[in-house]
Amino acid sequence: MNDDALKKEIVALLRRNARIPEKELADRLNSSAEKIAALIRELEKDRVIMGYAAIINxxxxxxxxxxxxxxxxxxxxxxxxxxxxxxxxxxxxxxxxxxxxxxxxxxxxxxxxxxxxxxxxxxxxxxxxxxxxxxxxxxxxxKYKEAGVQISKDEHYERLKIVP
Known part of the structure; x- marks a missing residue:
């Protein structure tokens, strides 16, 4: 995977969980932790990643x-x-x-x-x-959902009923 594709994947994963460790990012993306850390620093320097925030209930x-x-x-x-x-x-x-x-x-x-x-x-x-x-x-x-995260305690999933 080239650097641009890796950066897109890093951003997508960090958008979902900004606390994911670099080692886990590297494992998920089949790369080294050092390479991932360098790409994150580059994304921060280029202001693609401008900060990290917690989603609060x-x-x-x-x-x-x-x-x-x-x-x-x-x-x-x-x-x-x-x-x-x-x-x-x-x-x-x-x-x-x-x-x-x-x-x-x-x-x-x-x-x-x-x-x-x-x-x-x-x-x-x-x-x-x-x-x-x-x-x-x-x-x-x-608030029901923020940044892709459901806020409710019991996330209830029900399959759509198919009516003939």
């Missing part, structure tokens, strides 16, 4: 409120959506920022200690930003 953690906020913005001359997206991403409450297609331009994931914290962020910080035309806030009530 929100119900077990408690105390955090998450919301999805759709933001309509006025693009800026020469930089389009980039400048305002980067500016909004600097707020500590903002966990993620995406440029999306559809009715709104940006999708933010915001974290607060309460619904009031998130509402306060929207009204006092977000809505007053230059270029922000409109917002729509959706509070996340329950």
């Amino acid at each position: 929100q119900e077990a953690e408690n105390g955090e409120v998450r919301a999805i906020i759709e933001v309509g913005v006025q693009p800026e001359r020469d930089t389009g959506f980039d400048t305002i997206a980067e500016r909004l991403g600097k707020f500590p409450e903002v966990h993620s920022v995406y440029l999306v297609s559809g009715h709104y331009d940006l999708r933010l994931e915001v974290v607060g200690q309460s619904m009031q914290d998130v509402a306060s962020f929207v009204s006092s910080k977000l809505a007053s930003q230059p270029g922000v035309k409109s917002t729509a806030t959706y509070f996340l009530l329950k």
Whole structure:
């Protein structure tokens, strides 16, 4: 397997479990641990791998409120959506920022200690930003799956019933 193919396989495996040991990656990919370690360092240096994160069961953690906020913005001359997206991403409450297609331009994931914290962020910080035309806030009530991982305790699998 060439280096590019190995890198794709490494990324796919790390996306599923970022704590998988290099030795196990090497065994799965029929390579050496040293080669895998070097390729991971290269992926990090090239900013293909930009960090590692844990998938947290929100119900077990408690105390955090998450919301999805759709933001309509006025693009800026020469930089389009980039400048305002980067500016909004600097707020500590903002966990993620995406440029999306559809009715709104940006999708933010915001974290607060309460619904009031998130509402306060929207009204006092977000809505007053230059270029922000409109917002729509959706509070996340329950997480079922994140990053390909089922969150529920009892992952129940039932085969589809075939009816003649």
